[in-house]
Amino acid sequence: MKNNTPAEPDNPAVVVKGLRKSFGKQRVLNGVDLTVAKGETVAVLGRSGTGKSVLLKLLVGLQSPDAGSICIRGEEITGLEIDRLNEIRKKIGFLFQQAALYDSLTVEENVAFPLSRHSKLSVRERKERVRELLMSVDMPEGWQKLPSEVSGGMQKRVGLARALALDPEILLFDEPTAGLDPITSREIGELILKLQRERQISSIVVTHDIPGAKAISDRMLFMKEGTVVAEGTFEELQQSGESFVAEFLKECSKECA
Amino acid sequence: MWYLGIVVVAATISAGWLGARHESRPSWQSRFLEWFGELGIFSCRVARAAISPPYELAELVRQMDAIGSKSLPLVAMAGAATGVVLSLQTHDSLTRFGAKGMLPAVIVFSLIRETGPIITGLVVSGRVGAGIGAELGSMKVTEQIDAMEASAVNPYKFLAATRILACILMLPLLTLAADFSGIIMGWVTTTLTDTTSLRLFIQNGFRQVTFHDFLPPTFKTAFFGLIIGVVACFQGMRTRGGTEGVGRSATSSVVLSSLFLILADVLLVRFILVFFP
Numbered sequence: 001m002k003n004n005t006p007a008e009p010d011n012p013a014v015v016v017k018g019l020r021k022s023f024g025k026q027r028v029l030n031g032v033d034l035t036v037a038k039g040e041t042v043a044v045l046g047r048s049g050t051g052k053s054v055l056l057k058l059l060v061g062l063q064s065p066d067a068g069s070i071c072i073r074g075e076e077i078t079g080l081e082i083d084r085l086n087e088i089r090k091k092i093g094f095l096f097q098q099a100a101l102y103d104s105l106t107v108e109e110n111v112a113f114p115l116s117r118h119s120k121l122s123v124r125e126r127k128e129r130v131r132e133l134l135m136s137v138d139m140p141e142g143w144q145k146l147p148s149e150v151s152g153g154m155q156k157r158v159g160l161a162r163a164l165a166l167d168p169e170i171l172l173f174d175e176p177t178a179g180l181d182p183i184t185s186r187e188i189g190e191l192i193l194k195l196q197r198e199r200q201i202s203s204i205v206v207t208h209d210i211p212g213a214k215a216i217s218d219r220m221l222f223m224k225e226g227t228v229v230a231e232g233t234f235e236e237l238q239q240s241g242e243s244f245v246a247e248f249l250k251e252c253s254k255e256c257a
Numbered sequence: 258m259w260y261l262g263i264v265v266v267a268a269t270i271s272a273g274w275l276g277a278r279h280e281s282r283p284s285w286q287s288r289f290l291e292w293f294g295e296l297g298i299f300s301c302r303v304a305r306a307a308i309s310p311p312y313e314l315a316e317l318v319r320q321m322d323a324i325g326s327k328s329l330p331l332v333a334m335a336g337a338a339t340g341v342v343l344s345l346q347t348h349d350s351l352t353r354f355g356a357k358g359m360l361p362a363v364i365v366f367s368l369i370r371e372t373g374p375i376i377t378g379l380v381v382s383g384r385v386g387a388g389i390g391a392e393l394g395s396m397k398v399t400e401q402i403d404a405m406e407a408s409a410v411n412p413y414k415f416l417a418a419t420r421i422l423a424c425i426l427m428l429p430l431l432t433l434a435a436d437f438s439g440i441i442m443g444w445v446t447t448t449l450t451d452t453t454s455l456r457l458f459i460q461n462g463f464r465q466v467t468f469h470d471f472l473p474p475t476f477k478t479a480f481f482g483l484i485i486g487v488v489a490c491f492q493g494m495r496t497r498g499g500t501e502g503v504g505r506s507a508t509s510s511v512v513l514s515s516l517f518l519i520l521a522d523v524l525l526v527r528f529i530l531v532f533f534p
Binding site for chain 1: 311395396399404
């Protein structure tokens with residue numbers, strides 16, 4: 001379990017209360033409550049289709065909730081004007097499940113994209129910043145390649161570099177290790193941990209990778225049918241009597257073994 | 258008449274909002290109204306994004322190259338083929354009526370007033386409409402558009418407004434290219450049977466041509482560009498359902514933009530005849 005930053009409960013990075021979201025007749029989130037303190041990493045686990053990715057999209061304003069509130073650094077974002085919402089989005093980095101790199105731009109251009117729009121850096125300074133970011137995610141070469149020409153693990157690294165470009169205070173990870181081999185998964189996990197230690201960023205990690213979640217998170221949160229059914233440290237969850245959680249953790253023990 | 262128009266627009270926009278809020282789609286009539294309503298909302302968002310700074314000039318230039326320069330060979334070939342066909346088809350008919358001397362004027366008038374603009378519109382609709390629909394559709398299903406929005410970049414400005422504006426600006430220029438290649442190939446075909454100099458052909462062809470014959474039909478293609486750009490971007494950015502959805506968006510972009518382009522042509526021709534008799 002990660003043990004780095006002291007949490008500041010009086011100044012939480014993210015506070016979600018009573019969040020509900022439906023698509024047509026399908027209710028995806030059914031009253032989710034979540035608080036992430038500054039510098040804290042929370043892993044969100046649960047079976048596919050329980051609304052974990054939707055939760056992340058709601059946090060960055062890509063979708064609107066049907067009910068409930070989302071406060072980012074103390075500011076309510078539901079119903080916010082787009083200009084103000086964009087200011088808040090600049091404080092949030094998002095690593096998408098398939099990295100979502102712009103496929104017509106090179107690796108270097110992908111990382112430079114947010115910088116070219118939101119920073120006042122000169123072309124030279126921007127290049128230097130991109131170099132720093134790519135080096136920080138252990139990507140020393142292949143900068144002129146298109147995303148389709150690099151491996152899945154490298155795409156995740158580039159996606160992470162792009163997410164870090166604007167020095168975010170909050171990072172959202174949607175399945176950061178999905179589709180990667182165990183060694184690359186571990187490397188990506190270690191990279192996330194290293195970046196969190198260096199930058200003191202609050203993170204929410206949606207994942208199915210329980211060993212990875214155990215390694216990088218301060219707290220875990222289990223979702224089932226659109227609600228949070230259990231919450232706590234790995235050890236606390238092991239003690240909980242929730243059968244759903246026990247089943248998940250049993251799988252973890254198998255994988256760890 | 259105006260009241261009716263306002264009621265129709267209000268109904269479609271309301272249906273669009275309702276459709277955006279409630280995903281259940283009971284009937285095709287409702288879906289039809291929803292589509293128009295969502296298109297109206299999309300157009301408003303793009304218009305607002307396009308006029309507010311910062312402007313994406315570099316991306317606009319890139320799109321003008323992708324849409325304009327790269328369509329030029331195809332449009333020029335289509336114009337050339339039209340010129341050849343016009344010359345072949347009208348030569349015998351005009352000879353039969355003893356009006357062979359009118360051949361250059363018939364070719365020039367046909368090309369600049371109608372054939373050049375509509376051929377350009379349909380060719381660009383096929384090439385560019387499918388391209389934009391598939392590109393934006395692919396970006397949508399791979400979450401690239403979400404990633405752009407999440408990094409506080411407005412996709413309506415960066416992706417849609419630039420492409421639509423590039424279509425609007427490039428269509429009249431491409432129409433000029435189609436007209437030019439059509440007239441040249443019309444002359445080449447004519448001179449193969451009845452030798453005539455290019456200068457004489459041009460003189461005869463343009464003797465009666467006024468700016469009213471040339472400018473309104475050429476600039477009406479800017480509306481064709483608007484239709485192609487808006488429909489293709491809209492269809493692309495509302496793509497759902499993975500690879501199959503991308504294919505559907507590409508196809509529907511071409512079909513719908515071609516259909517609306519032909520309908521708009523009917524209205525615009527009527528409009529031009531009224532205001533530029």
